[in-house]
Amino acid sequence: xxxxxxxxxxxxxxxxxxxxxxxxxxxxxxxxxxxxxxxxxxxxxxxxxxxxxxxxxxxxxxxxxxxxxxxxxxxxxxxxxxxxxxxxxxxxxxxxxxxxxxxxxxxxxxx
Amino acid sequence: xxxxxxxxxxxxxxxxxxxxxxxxxxxxxxxxxxxxxxxxxxxxxxxxxxxxxxxxxxxxxxxxxxxxxxxxxxxxxxxxxxxxxxxxxxxxxxxxxxxxxxxxxxxxxxxxx
Numbered sequence: 001x002x003x004x005x006x007x008x009x010x011x012x013x014x015x016x017x018x019x020x021x022x023x024x025x026x027x028x029x030x031x032x033x034x035x036x037x038x039x040x041x042x043x044x045x046x047x048x049x050x051x052x053x054x055x056x057x058x059x060x061x062x063x064x065x066x067x068x069x070x071x072x073x074x075x076x077x078x079x080x081x082x083x084x085x086x087x088x089x090x091x092x093x094x095x096x097x098x099x100x101x102x103x104x105x106x107x108x109x110x111x
Numbered sequence: 112x113x114x115x116x117x118x119x120x121x122x123x124x125x126x127x128x129x130x131x132x133x134x135x136x137x138x139x140x141x142x143x144x145x146x147x148x149x150x151x152x153x154x155x156x157x158x159x160x161x162x163x164x165x166x167x168x169x170x171x172x173x174x175x176x177x178x179x180x181x182x183x184x185x186x187x188x189x190x191x192x193x194x195x196x197x198x199x200x201x202x203x204x205x206x207x208x209x210x211x212x213x214x215x216x217x218x219x220x221x222x223x224x
Contacts, residue, residue, distance in 0.1 A: 043215040103153035
């Protein structure tokens, strides 16, 4: 079992819809969770960080963390074609200073 | 500078040559990471520096790879006797706190012919 798993996609959604991206992790002691967006040919940039159970909202983005079920998700409301990118989930395990990245989910928002 | 700076942005080299990649982290960031990303693949951790502590080299794929960092300043990643499989984008990231949000540079695209 991989430490951090994401569906590689592509996930295709129409413009204006809600895109739901999921990530599961194996270490129950994981403490910090991050979503990065990576446009093709560009470097990753942080979208959201979340550290405690529940939802965290920032504009059109909502991160959801459920430590009991060991998953973290990212919801993108009112998806725009400019949201088309690969979304990387990163998890920092307890006692580790090196976040583990998932392989990313490719999101395509079509007009 | 305002962000993480990497140079060169592109490097084309011949098989067997040595290359040196440079990363200038955000001022004040004590943690610095190097990653490799092959085309269409995820991030592959290479090495981690934290202040003046001994680096974590556990991700370096072979002894042809080495990296240095003096204190909390610039880091250089050196690849000796480059091979075609070394072709990738090499990303540097810095963080103000260990294990926290990482800020990535634009990367160096290395092509080994």
